[in-house]
Amino acid sequence: MSPTAVRVLSRTLTVLSAVLVLAALLLPNTVGAVRAGTFVRIPVEAVVGAALLLALPRRPRVVVAALGGLALAALTVLNLLDMGFHEYLGRGFNLVLDWELLDDAQSYAGDTMGRAGAFGLTAGAVVLVLLLGALLALAAVRLGEVLARHRTVAVRSTLAAAVVWTTTAALGVQVAGVPVAADHASAAVRTQTERVRATLRDEAAFAREAKADAFGATPPGQLVPDLRGKDVIFTFIESYGRSAIEDPAIRPGVHRTLERETRALEKAGFRAKSGWLTSATYGGSSWLGHSTFLSGLWIDNQQRYRTVTSGDHLSLTKAFRKTGAWRTVGVMPGVQKAWPEAEFYGLDKVYDAFRLGYRGPKFSWSTMPDQYALEAFQRLEHGKEGDKPLMAEVILTSSHQPWAPIPELVGWDELGDGRIFEEIEERGADPADVVASPARSKEEYGKSVEYSVTSLAQWLRRYGGEDTVLVFLGDHQPIARVSGEGASRDVPVTIVAKDPEVLGRIDGWGWSDGLEPARDAPVWKMDAFRDRFLTAYGSTPSRKKG
Known part of the structure; x- marks a missing residue:
């Protein structure tokens, strides 16, 4: 050179x-x-x-x-x-x-x-x-x-x-x-x-906070007495956030779905009230949202999650088991490994991805369509006669990113073991194509929310009764590519029931009628829900000190 x-x-x-x-x-x-x-x-x-x-x-x-x-x-x-x-x-x-x-x-x-x-x-x-x-x-x-x-x-x-x-x-x-x-x-x-x-500072402070509990020492007979005899179902819809309802590019389809299902539920005798909760997480880490909502503690990182789930803090779902008046189950199609948190949530039985009898294809991250998971819940638990009513925690996963391919609704009597979805999955969108386009991601995200909400509302109309109480909400907003930079962390929350007394108990909350919360409906931090819910349905506070 x-x-x-x-x-x-x-x-x-x-x-x-x-x-x-x-x-x-x-x-x-x-x-x-x-x-x-x-x-x-x-x-x-x-x-x-x-x-x-x-x-x-x-x-x-x-x-x-x-x-x-x-x-x-x-x-x-x-x-x-x-x-x-x-x-x-x-x-x-x-x-x-x-x-x-x-x-x-x-x-x-x-x-x-x-x-x-x-x-x-x-x-x-x-x-x-x-x-x-x-x-x-x-x-x-x-x-x-x-x-x-x-x-x-x-x-x-x-x-x-x-x-x-x-x-x-x-x-x-x-x-x-x-x-x-x-x-x-x-x-x-x-x-x-x-x-x-x-x-490191937060770790020590939160450990002390988690030990204190406004309802931790409440006797079983004084927990949710006004819901005795009801089947109470807490359902999380993956990534169902405020953007689904208010983003101009996403809102039209979701709004039509919420309006349509509100009318259909009213025709079937159900009424609904909706508000907003500010989630402890955003874009992912759904378990932080679930644990915040059910524990009444702000759980925005993994250390807090480990601390609270390894302790004896009273989760909302565990409160039902503590009464001895309900049988408690979890439907967790996203769980594919050991899940010791079941004890913290007070679940007597957990149906994970392998215990729901599904033999159809996965839809990207989601192990099965929401419609199938709900039908399996009906077959395995909700439809059974028992000496106690049911309290269930149900996680719906079809609206999990990357929102491709998205399942389609089929006849409820045609679900079988899920193999009916094979052709639907094959002709669905390629995840790589959706991930590469922010506009396409928004479009498919909206469709996935429409699918999940419709599946849940149809299930309720088909199988819900006079004593069914459904509480459903989003766990967090979708990722920034969909919700936008600087988007809020708010998610919709809804309570649906036929018994007018159930919704009458929350008249003072100021929530909107129907499945869609108004833009100016009250916004609470997600950790506030547990205590408000327990109080609304007759629970007597008795503090357990840290």
């Missing part, structure tokens, strides 16, 4: 090294903040790093540069994780709590893309992390050596950069609305550090 070619290659590698390091220093932690102006700034960390490397002898300089490059790689990975978590869960990545959610993400990818696709995605992520570490370490070492070889120019340039940074920071100079002076990497480290500290 000629000397000229060597010089060109050397300079190209140096420029690429500088670009890589600067990009890592300036990379934001949200997708929306990634724009060209973000990367045309002066990072203070680069100025300080250059000064440090210029002050060190060669061997320590190489070690410090390599370690600095690895640190930058780690920060880049954290920023990328933050991007993903903001996009799907509406929050940043928690270094203490969220590693186990990566396993759930892999499982979701497997259900959506197949095993080969999930393996490829995982392998690609591992390779990316290793490659980032190697490239940034080598880039930092190379830049350190370049600084040392051109010490005089490097010192002057570093001093000039420091002056410019200080001046532009003091004056608040901006270009295209972006500050010229940046300390993004340092701020990101501070944010992660504070997030860890807050998590």
